[in-house]
Amino acid sequence: MILAIILFEKKWYFRSALLLAIAIATKFFPIVLLLPVIIILFRNKQIPLAIKYVLTTLTSWLIINLPFALVDLEGWFYFYKFSSERALGSASFYEIVNVFIPEIKFTSIHFYILNILVFILVTAFLMKLKTVPTLAESSFFVMFAFILFNKQYSMQYVIWLTSLAVITLAYISKRNRESLIYVFIIWQVFELAFQYSFFQRILTNAYANTATPMTITVSTNAYASIGVIRYSLAVLFTVLLARYLYKANSLIAGQSNIARV
Numbered sequence: 001m002i003l004a005i006i007l008f009e010k011k012w013y014f015r016s017a018l019l020l021a022i023a024i025a026t027k028f029f030p031i032v033l034l035l036p037v038i039i040i041l042f043r044n045k046q047i048p049l050a051i052k053y054v055l056t057t058l059t060s061w062l063i064i065n066l067p068f069a070l071v072d073l074e075g076w077f078y079f080y081k082f083s084s085e086r087a088l089g090s091a092s093f094y095e096i097v098n099v100f101i102p103e104i105k106f107t108s109i110h111f112y113i114l115n116i117l118v119f120i121l122v123t124a125f126l127m128k129l130k131t132v133p134t135l136a137e138s139s140f141f142v143m144f145a146f147i148l149f150n151k152q153y154s155m156q157y158v159i160w161l162t163s164l165a166v167i168t169l170a171y172i173s174k175r176n177r178e179s180l181i182y183v184f185i186i187w188q189v190f191e192l193a194f195q196y197s198f199f200q201r202i203l204t205n206a207y208a209n210t211a212t213p214m215t216i217t218v219s220t221n222a223y224a225s226i227g228v229i230r231y232s233l234a235v236l237f238t239v240l241l242a243r244y245l246y247k248a249n250s251l252i253a254g255q256s257n258i259a260r261v
Contacts (some may be wrong), residue, residue, distance in 0.1 A: 004023060032145070036126060038050050038054065040132055055256065092149075100228075111149065139168070140165050169181070193198050204218050
């Protein structure tokens, strides 16, 4: 995925599309990068190139998957079937909210509505930037949008977000970057605390009625409270990153206008 972004920045679009297809075939998450790709090429008035890039990516993904689908279609399709039918919960935004407000009954409809809304916000932000953003600048935001209201919270999410956050930080001013790094570090501390509390809570409940209870116990409320802080810090980091990126982008646009004059 990272290599696909680098090659896209170098305008090696065909190679970038191939690597993105491999990334999607390996782990489906990177498919969200097609959104900023389309926005960037659309804003650059390169619509035929956008169509070609998307078709190359999806065709390459299909070629990679086709042998497995032909050998065992049901087994190959299981991932997509399981993901679509999977219930909400397991450390997700929905579970954390339900701990404190059990009266709210989340369904798959809420999942789709929240995801559509957050992707609309990200799209509006990328379209509103004064100059056309790069794929490196915009990838974090679409990945964050994909992960924020996901059905389940997975410990791997921090890997995807961290790698893209580091790339995006390079596009804001040094002063803002240094202050934002502190927010990022605090977020990661609570990310670790959240992961620890998640598993420790499982063990606490598992050993609750045994002769050897856990020495360090974590209650549901403690786990959910850490979850609230973790989600809040992730959103805060993303909002600040968007704000600083918008300022840096506007500054570049202003300098470009002065240069033309």
